[in-house]
Amino acid sequence: MNEKGKAEAERRAKLLKMRAERLPDIKKQFEENQKRNFNANFGPGGKDEKLVAKKKAAKPAAKKAAKPAKQQKAAKEAKGSDVKLLVNTRKGEMVHHQRMLSQDVNAQATQHIIGIPVNKSRYNGFKGVQLTQTQIRTARPDKDAVRIIPIGGLGEFGIGKNMTVIEYQGEMVLIDMGTLFANADYPGVNYMVPDSKWLDDNRDKVKAILFTHAHLDHIGACRHLLPFYGPTVPVYGTAFTIGMIKKQMSELSEVPDMNYQIVNPLEHKEIKLSQHLSAEFIHTLHSIPGNTSIVIRTPNGPILLSGDWRFETNPMDTPADYDRLREIADKEGFSLMLNESTNIDVPGTHPHSEYDVGDNIGKVMDNYATGRIIISCFSSQVKRIECVLREAAERGRKVAFAGFSMINNVEVALRAKSIKVPKDVIMKMEDIVKLPDDKVTIVCTGSQGEMNAVLNRMVTGAHRHIKVKATDTIVFCSSPIPGNEPKIMGTVDGLLREGAQVIQHNKTHLTNIGPLHLSGHAYYEDHVKFVTDLHPMNYMPYHGEFYMLEHNAEMAENVVGIPRDRIIVADDGDIVELLPNKTIRKNGRIPVGNKLYDDADQQVNEAVVKDRIHISREGIFVVILTISKKTGRLIKTPDIVSRAFIYLDNSEELIGKIRHYLRAKTDHTVASDDDVKALKESVKEDVTHILYDATGHTPIVIPVINKV
Ligand SMILES: [Zn+2]
Numbered sequence: 001m002n003e004k005g006k007a008e009a010e011r012r013a014k015l016l017k018m019r020a021e022r023l024p025d026i027k028k029q030f031e032e033n034q035k036r037n038f039n040a041n042f043g044p045g046g047k048d049e050k051l052v053a054k055k056k057a058a059k060p061a062a063k064k065a066a067k068p069a070k071q072q073k074a075a076k077e078a079k080g081s082d083v084k085l086l087v088n089t090r091k092g093e094m095v096h097h098q099r100m101l102s103q104d105v106n107a108q109a110t111q112h113i114i115g116i117p118v119n120k121s122r123y124n125g126f127k128g129v130q131l132t133q134t135q136i137r138t139a140r141p142d143k144d145a146v147r148i149i150p151i152g153g154l155g156e157f158g159i160g161k162n163m164t165v166i167e168y169q170g171e172m173v174l175i176d177m178g179t180l181f182a183n184a185d186y187p188g189v190n191y192m193v194p195d196s197k198w199l200d201d202n203r204d205k206v207k208a209i210l211f212t213h214a215h216l217d218h219i220g221a222c223r224h225l226l227p228f229y230g231p232t233v234p235v236y237g238t239a240f241t242i243g244m245i246k247k248q249m250s251e252l253s254e255v256p257d258m259n260y261q262i263v264n265p266l267e268h269k270e271i272k273l274s275q276h277l278s279a280e281f282i283h284t285l286h287s288i289p290g291n292t293s294i295v296i297r298t299p300n301g302p303i304l305l306s307g308d309w310r311f312e313t314n315p316m317d318t319p320a321d322y323d324r325l326r327e328i329a330d331k332e333g334f335s336l337m338l339n340e341s342t343n344i345d346v347p348g349t350h351p352h353s354e355y356d357v358g359d360n361i362g363k364v365m366d367n368y369a370t371g372r373i374i375i376s377c378f379s380s381q382v383k384r385i386e387c388v389l390r391e392a393a394e395r396g397r398k399v400a401f402a403g404f405s406m407i408n409n410v411e412v413a414l415r416a417k418s419i420k421v422p423k424d425v426i427m428k429m430e431d432i433v434k435l436p437d438d439k440v441t442i443v444c445t446g447s448q449g450e451m452n453a454v455l456n457r458m459v460t461g462a463h464r465h466i467k468v469k470a471t472d473t474i475v476f477c478s479s480p481i482p483g484n485e486p487k488i489m490g491t492v493d494g495l496l497r498e499g500a501q502v503i504q505h506n507k508t509h510l511t512n513i514g515p516l517h518l519s520g521h522a523y524y525e526d527h528v529k530f531v532t533d534l535h536p537m538n539y540m541p542y543h544g545e546f547y548m549l550e551h552n553a554e555m556a557e558n559v560v561g562i563p564r565d566r567i568i569v570a571d572d573g574d575i576v577e578l579l580p581n582k583t584i585r586k587n588g589r590i591p592v593g594n595k596l597y598d599d600a601d602q603q604v605n606e607a608v609v610k611d612r613i614h615i616s617r618e619g620i621f622v623v624i625l626t627i628s629k630k631t632g633r634l635i636k637t638p639d640i641v642s643r644a645f646i647y648l649d650n651s652e653e654l655i656g657k658i659r660h661y662l663r664a665k666t667d668h669t670v671a672s673d674d675d676v677k678a679l680k681e682s683v684k685e686d687v688t689h690i691l692y693d694a695t696g697h698t699p700i701v702i703p704v705i706n707k708v
């Protein structure tokens with residue numbers, strides 16, 4: 001056996017040993033789970049039988065209401081000649097195709113919550129029975145209730161747009177103003193911002209705005225929403241969070257005058273927000289500096305908003321202040337806990353610490369010592385960046401940052417004293433590239449495969465200073481955000497094609513180096529411990545897609561033992577009341593929605609998105625008719641423009657057919673505007689039919705009529 005083979009055999013043996021060591025733990029966890037009292041929900045017979053029976057009884061009425069109103073036929077007589085269309089398909093087929101398409105387009109463009117969302121969860125506040133319009137109309141608020149109203153962040157198709165209102169007798173407090181990144185279903189849309197007319201109407205009632213931490217899903221919408229409140233409403237957050245908000249606001253053409261208040265959560269200060277409400281920030285750990293949970297004290301008891309959090313046994317940051325949380329839980333008792341749901345589906349607990357990630361980054365530097373090291377991670381992972389700086393300094397390497405957000409965040413972290421930087425390690429990008437390869441470390445954005453981020457530009461050669469080469473080692477210190485996997489694979493492919501070494505988190509078996517990332521969110525067992533320790537009277541999952549909220553609620557009932565009627569799975573816009581007797585109920589809704597923005601921060605109308613989806617599927621077809629004012633006849637051959645539909649040069653027969661139709665159609669006078677309108681309608685319908693007959697598609701047909 002040669003040296004290489006020997007090393008490989010050793011590596012495999014080591015891996016097998018690691019696996020064997022882990023096996024008993026996995027087995028043990030499985031056995032413990034088996035012993036758990038997964039009550040009636042999971043017992044024989046499935047879900048609660050009474051509930052199922054009730055739902056069945058409620059069904060016929062719902063069915064009746066859901067019956068579609070009879071389609072009214074638009075039997076408008078089209079003016080102009082009735083031209084016989086040379087088609088083989090019935091018009092009904094085309095109409096059916098158009099209806100299905102329109103349904104698809106609507107479903108794709110409005111995945112966010114509008115109106116009354118379907119929510120028949122057994123935790124929906126109505127024992128699993130769907131909320132109705134009548135119930136909302138007749139809901140009477142209890143004047144002594146504290147109202148908790150999620151404006152965004154609950155049960156959407158991604159995690160983001162987090163924003164919660166807490167209200168008591170006309171005094172309102174806002175917590176977080178986040179954005180949600182749009183997926184590929186929303187062409188040309190970059191992100192979404194919570195939209196609530198109700199919030200606009202109640203602007204004068206807002207007494208304070210609080211931020212848990214500086215991730216974009218919590219502060220991203222500041223530039224759109226904060227300016228409305230001005231300097232009279234204090235804005236509270238930790239030094240790093242306020243620094244990040246200020247940075248974002250400084251990018252506005254008109255920087256608003258705001259009343260920022262920096263909070264040090266370790267002081268346990270009670271901040272009076274209004275006559276009846278006060279707040280206390282609690283230091284917790286996550287994947288960003290200055291992270292907090294927030295306690296709002298109300299006349300009906302304290303409410304805990306967990307914010308985003310994870311447990312860490314050996315943190316780089318100051319350990320989380322769980323003692324303070326437990327103290328409040330034991331002395332005052334939480335009337336309600338809102339707990340984030342992101343990783344509720346991940347079993348177990350965090351297996352390693354941020355230090356392990358740091359050690360493994362060092363290992364990469366040792367194993368690939370002769371080349372450049374390019375490390376890609378989230379720009380808000382300030383502690384991870386600190387690890388890179390430390391490991392690099394120990395090995396005499398220099399570090400440069402690439403990417404707008406990366407440089408921004410490091411600056412804010414330095415100012416907020418959230419990062420320790422060793423001497424003489426950081427260099428500018430343009431200077432570091434002049435050093436020998438074995439001294440170069442670059443920390444950049446692009447770990448999610450974003451097309452415009454630094455990493456991709458380094459692959460394509462579009463980056464000003466660096467082109468990836470075969471001696472480079474690229475490290476992905478991140479996990480894919482669900483949905484981003486194909487883009488990341490694209491980036492990895494590009495890097496491998498250049499001959500570079502790629503090291504990814506969660507692929508330890510390929511290089512024997514890892515873990516290289518630590519999720520910022522607690523796992524299932526962490527949630528069990530957290531909620532058990534804080535024993536809230538009422539429980540409301542937030543910060544998650546619907547399945548996460550539901551699984552979080554199931555955890556609270558089945559494992560922690562909170563009674564079902566004290567758990568609510570709410571949607572954006574639901575009004576949850578915490579009553580003086582410390583029970584909770586859902587009581588009414590406020591209208592909520594989304595504002596869509598493109599990557600130039602310009603608002604995109606939903607109708608535009610729908611058009612884009614339609615065009616992307618079926619294309620666009622424009623016919624331009626030039627007709628004589630006098631005779632109404634065609635003066636010249638109709639111009640035809642096809643975009644994203646058929647390639648005209650290959651479609652002579654079809655185009656000929658349409659031109660023939662148009663000539664026959666325009667053999668009479670069109671004098672009045674009404675005539676022109678009717679002709680347009682008729683041409684649109686007929687041309688669509690001809691195109692559908694030939695291609696099976698119904699592009700957007702736009703007739704243009706010029707009278708000369
Ligand atoms: Zn976060």
Ligand SMILES: [Zn+2]
Pocket residue numbers: 162215217218308543
């Ligand atoms: Zn978050």
